[in-house]
Amino acid sequence: MGDLNYRLDCNLPLQELLKQLDDHPELIQQYDQLSRSISSHKAFQGYSEEKLEFPPTYKYVKGGNAYNLSKEPAWCDRILIRGNCTVKNYSSVLETTCSDHKPVVADICIPCKKYKSVEMNRIANQIRSRLIVDDLDSVELDIPECVSFNAVRINEVQKRELVLTNRGSGNAYFQFVSRCNTVCKKWYRIEPLCGVIRPHSSCVVSVQILLDPRSYRVEAD
The missing domain is CATH 3.60.10.10 (Endonuclease/exonuclease/phosphatase)
Known part of the structure; x- marks a missing residue:
């Protein structure tokens, strides 16, 4: 034109x-x-x-x-x-x-192709699942078995770092799964709660503890 x-x-x-x-x-x-x-x-x-x-x-x-x-x-x-x-x-x-x-x-x-959104989402989810499975098959993780803290005192912050290492050739996906309504108690914090670790890379997860009068309860025998 x-x-x-x-x-x-x-x-x-x-x-x-x-x-x-x-x-x-x-x-x-x-x-x-x-x-x-x-x-x-x-x-x-x-x-x-x-x-x-x-x-x-x-x-x-x-x-x-x-x-x-x-x-x-x-x-x-x-x-x-x-x-x-x-x-x-x-x-x-x-x-x-x-x-x-x-x-x-x-x-x-101008004629346009029509796509069914439900069918598109179904196919997209299938492809996404396959990619995740392929990644998991090639993942080799180094994960510490535990995180240790010193003596915990009231109103004293303690932090530790948890290093997750992916030595494989595929992406590693991690997430802290909740056993109840929350992932962790109010007196400690985990960041990040989920993420992706690229091949031959590491991710640092921060674990923080803080006891204050609002976060715990002492029960007498």
């Missing part, structure tokens, strides 16, 4: 040309350079254009709809299409008067 600047190969006097455009515009279209070039395969091969059923788009007096007689009228502004689409409407916009050209517009229907 654009100002392709093709003119008319016509030897008619200007006044005769204008009269023909008013009376029989379809006869003038046979002189259109762009239509001839497309038909003879000299330009825009593979493209086509809907039938011209609007006046030439050039050259107008700015601010109105009268032709500027310093130039022969011509269909300079065009919309070409390619592929499996249908043009419902092809016209110019005479109401636009700020230029010596008239813009062109087209309503085009």
Whole structure:
């Protein structure tokens, strides 16, 4: 789409040309350079254009709809299409008067494939599961068996780092699983709770303990 600047190969006097455009515009279209070039395969091969059923788009007096007689009228502004689409409407916009050209517009229907979202999600989940299984088959993890702390005192923060190492060739996925409503008690914290460890990489998990009067309860025997 654009100002392709093709003119008319016509030897008619200007006044005769204008009269023909008013009376029989379809006869003038046979002189259109762009239509001839497309038909003879000299330009825009593979493209086509809907039938011209609007006046030439050039050259107008700015601010109105009268032709500027310093130039022969011509269909300079065009919309070409390619592929499996249908043009419902092809016209110019005479109401636009700020230029010596008239813009062109087209309503085009383009066929699109329809996909069932439920089926797409099912297939995506299958692929995701296969990727996870493939990764797990090639995972070799080094995981410490325990994390030790010193004597724990009230209102004293203690932190330890748990290093998870993946020595395999696939991604390793980890997650701390909850046994009740929370992953851990209020008096200790684990970060991150889940993640992905790339091949031949490590991930540091922080474990923090803090006993304060709000996080524990002492019961007397």
